[in-house]
Amino acid sequence: MKNLTMFSLTLEPSHLDFIKGLDYAPVGLGDKNFSNEWFSDKIGKNISHKNKNYGEYTFHYWLWKNYIEKINSKWIGFSQYRKFWTIDNFDNSNLSMKKINSIALREVPSEFDDCDVILGKPFFVNQKRTSKFIKKGFKLILKKPSLLFNKNSRNLKFHFDLMHGENNLKKAVDLLDEKNKSFFEDYMNKNFYFHPHNMLICKSKSLLTNYYETIFPWLEKCEHIFGFKNLKGFGLMRIYGFLAERFMSYWFTKNAKFKTMNITFYDINNELNN
Numbered sequence: 001m002k003n004l005t006m007f008s009l010t011l012e013p014s015h016l017d018f019i020k021g022l023d024y025a026p027v028g029l030g031d032k033n034f035s036n037e038w039f040s041d042k043i044g045k046n047i048s049h050k051n052k053n054y055g056e057y058t059f060h061y062w063l064w065k066n067y068i069e070k071i072n073s074k075w076i077g078f079s080q081y082r083k084f085w086t087i088d089n090f091d092n093s094n095l096s097m098k099k100i101n102s103i104a105l106r107e108v109p110s111e112f113d114d115c116d117v118i119l120g121k122p123f124f125v126n127q128k129r130t131s132k133f134i135k136k137g138f139k140l141i142l143k144k145p146s147l148l149f150n151k152n153s154r155n156l157k158f159h160f161d162l163m164h165g166e167n168n169l170k171k172a173v174d175l176l177d178e179k180n181k182s183f184f185e186d187y188m189n190k191n192f193y194f195h196p197h198n199m200l201i202c203k204s205k206s207l208l209t210n211y212y213e214t215i216f217p218w219l220e221k222c223e224h225i226f227g228f229k230n231l232k233g234f235g236l237m238r239i240y241g242f243l244a245e246r247f248m249s250y251w252f253t254k255n256a257k258f259k260t261m262n263i264t265f266y267d268i269n270n271e272l273n274n
Contacts, residue, residue, distance in 0.1 A: 003074040004108050004201070007039065007063075009056055010081035014272055018097060022104050024079065027059050039067075053228055055241035056080070056198045057219070064212040068205055075108045076208060077118075077201035085118075085201065086264040095266040103264070108201060116256035117202045119195035119249065120263040125159035126192045156188040156246060164235045164242050168226070172243055175221040180214065180251075187250040194249035197263060198241065204256075211251055215244055 008015075008024040013034050019026040020037075028034030029041060029051055041058045042048040044066035051058040056078070068076075079085055085105035112118055160169045173185050202208045219240050231237045252258055 001073070002107060004077055004106065005071050005073040005075070006077040006079055006085075006105070006201075007059070008079050008081065009059060012081065012269070012272075013038075015081050015268060018101075018268055018272075019081075021101060023106055029056075029059060050228075050240070053231065053237060053240050054219070054244075055238055057215075057241060057244050060212065061216060064209065064216070068209060071205065075201050075203050076205065077105070077108075078199050079104075080197070080199070081269075082265060082267045083197055083199060084264050084266065085199070086262045089121075089262045090264045092265045095264070097266075097268050097271050100264075100266050100268070105261070112259055112261075114257070115259045116204055116207055117200055117252045117258045118261050119252060119258050120197055120199055121195075121260050122193035123196040124193040125156060126154035154192065156191050156194060160188065160242070160246065164239050168236075168239065169243075171225050172218075172222050175225070176218055180218075183254060184247060184250050187254075188246065194246055195253070195260065196245065196249075198245050198248060199263060200248065200252065201261070207256055210255075211248070214251065215247060218247070219244065 002023070006022070006024040007027050008019045008022065009027045009029055010019070011028075011030040011032065013028060013032055016026055016035070016037060026038045027040075028038035029048075034040060039059070039062075040048075041051065041062040044062065046058070046062050046065070047054065048058050048062070054061075060078075077085065084100055084103075086103045087105065087109070088103070090099075090103065108118070157169055161167065169188065173181055173188075176184060222240065222243065226236075226239055231239060235242070
């Protein structure tokens with residue numbers, strides 16, 4: 001029996017053959033019509049109507065409520081149609097669907113047996129060009145000009161305020177239980193990188209369930225602040241997914257033994273649409 005069940009999430013029904021060719025479990029999200037060969041977040045107990053705002057997490061909710069106990073593999077993983085787990089790092093300018101088929105992770109190597117979870121390689125938020133910060137966060141920079149010159153002041157909290165609305169992170173963090181509130185706030189203030197894309201490979205169903213039992217009640221509380229109707233622009237429209245992305249990075253690094261792995265980018269639509 002293979003040691004990994006990898007769920008591959010996409011919005012496009014045309015990706016089915018490619019995903020099945022990787023021996024991954026195809027997950028269809030969004031409004032398009034998917035056949036019964038796909039896993040769906042629209043059956044059973046679900047929050048599929050929130051997909052536009054929650055992104056991948058409508059499937060995580062479905063998995064938690066309907067299916068997680070049926071998984072028998074040693075590892076449970078999540079990938080996306082443009083992002084693939086790979087042992088080595090690859091330049092996407094030299095990639096193709098054929099190449100992805102040969103390099104995408106199918107089994108978790110034994111060198112990861114001593115950890116509980118695999119996260120993506122860190123993404124550093126303080127490395128962007130100064131011009132990018134000026135364009136996106138002029139008001140923040142006026143309040144604190146040192147942001148232009150001191151990369152060490154551009155922490156995760158600054159980056160979230162920049163991309164997803166000033167003080168929205170604080171509003172959300174205030175809704176956490178006291179223990180996580182303190183630790184997560186500290187994590188966002190002290191760190192300059194996180195493990196991105198809401199992607200992970202977890203060895204323990206109980207660990208993953210514990211995460212779900214923490215993240216979803218918090219996101220539901222956040223809905224009372226941010227709602228759904230007035231979220232303009234992608235950075236706000238997907239605020240729940242972006243909050244979860246940062247929280248996932250914090251929660252698993254704090255509560256589990258982890259290692260990192262490369263996430264390789266290649267949009268298979270480049271070939272399917274030609």
